[in-house]
Amino acid sequence: MIEFEGVRKTYPDGTTAVDGIDLTIPAREITVLVGSSGCGKTTLLRMVNRMIDPTAGTVSIDGEDVGSLDPVRLRRRIGYVMQNGGLLPHRSVLDNITTVLRLNRVPRAQARARGLELMDTVSLDRGLASRYPAQLSGGQQQRVGVARGLASDPNILLMDEPFGAVDPIVRAELQRELLRVHRELAKTIVFVTHDIDEAFLLGDRVVILRTGGVIAQQGTPAEILAHPADDFVAGFIGADSGQRRLRVVERDGARIVVDRHDRPVGLLDADTPAHSDRR
Numbered sequence: 001m002i003e004f005e006g007v008r009k010t011y012p013d014g015t016t017a018v019d020g021i022d023l024t025i026p027a028r029e030i031t032v033l034v035g036s037s038g039c040g041k042t043t044l045l046r047m048v049n050r051m052i053d054p055t056a057g058t059v060s061i062d063g064e065d066v067g068s069l070d071p072v073r074l075r076r077r078i079g080y081v082m083q084n085g086g087l088l089p090h091r092s093v094l095d096n097i098t099t100v101l102r103l104n105r106v107p108r109a110q111a112r113a114r115g116l117e118l119m120d121t122v123s124l125d126r127g128l129a130s131r132y133p134a135q136l137s138g139g140q141q142q143r144v145g146v147a148r149g150l151a152s153d154p155n156i157l158l159m160d161e162p163f164g165a166v167d168p169i170v171r172a173e174l175q176r177e178l179l180r181v182h183r184e185l186a187k188t189i190v191f192v193t194h195d196i197d198e199a200f201l202l203g204d205r206v207v208i209l210r211t212g213g214v215i216a217q218q219g220t221p222a223e224i225l226a227h228p229a230d231d232f233v234a235g236f237i238g239a240d241s242g243q244r245r246l247r248v249v250e251r252d253g254a255r256i257v258v259d260r261h262d263r264p265v266g267l268l269d270a271d272t273p274a275h276s277d278r279r
């Protein structure tokens with residue numbers, strides 16, 4: 001469990017990026033931090049592994065204040081995946097994946113075996129192991145980034161807009177893969193995005209931030225959809241424009257779900273009672 005208590009970050013130029021945040025991130029779930037540009041998502045994320053230290057308040061992991069831990073060692077036990085992969089261009093795919101293992105003095109052969117296993121985990125063909133990042137597609141580079149984040153088998157994986165730079169089809173594939181990997185490995189994942197659809201798709205819990213680094217609302221996607229806290233949240237999730245409103249209409253004896261433009265989006269399964277599991 002990750003806890004933020006009264007956390008504030010003011011940069012030297014006076015910009016307050018995060019303003020007094022109290023937040024509990026449960027273990028083994030995906031928590032998505034979402035909000036428009038500049039609302040403090042990256043700042044908040046980077047305070048978990050001490051890439052940024054708060055100006056006030058504490059961030060703790062399982063009750064231990066990260067401020068009391070050595071930042072380098074802390075970073076080696078927390079996975080971090082960033083936009084564009086952040087891969088080392090002159091290192092092969094396998095070397096990129098195993099960098100942290102080598103830093104942790106895992107013997108070369110063992111690191112290599114683990115790296116290849118991780119390529120399987122993220123559905124990357126092992127034949128790509130000796131390529132360089134520039135010889136991969138954007139989606140493949142992101143998979144390498146995720147494999148690298150998982151290399152030291154961290155309990156926590158921080159992901160900063162990891163799928164922001166790929167096209168929508170590849171993005172959908174990477175999102176599905178992440179959910180699969182999460183089901184298999186059950187890591188605590190903190191995921192940053194500015195895309196509310198991505199947040200609702202991936203998040204067990206979603207934290208909506210607003211400019212100035214404050215929390216507008218947090219909860220499960222269903223809770224937020226059912227009861228947006230205010231006009232800002234309703235606007236952000238598209239509830240006020242009717243974007244999320246679906247209706248059921250009868251057509252040719254079937255119950256069809258349509259959007260607000262009457263476009264069919266699916267079929268209501270008559271035999272399935274409503275249940276609370278959104279996946």
Ligand SMILES: Nc1ncnc2c1ncn2[C@@H]1O[C@H](COP(=O)(O)OP(=O)(O)OP(=O)(O)O)[C@@H](O)[C@H]1O
Pocket residue numbers: 011012013015016017035036037038039040041042043044194
């Ligand atoms: N090193 C810095 N010095 C001064 N201000 C900064 C610094 N880093 C970030 N900021 C400011 O802090 C605020 C929050 O930035 P942050 O990167 O955390 O937001 P974000 O929600 O992740 O934005 P984006 O989605 O655009 O990446 C912004 O106003 C930003 O300009």
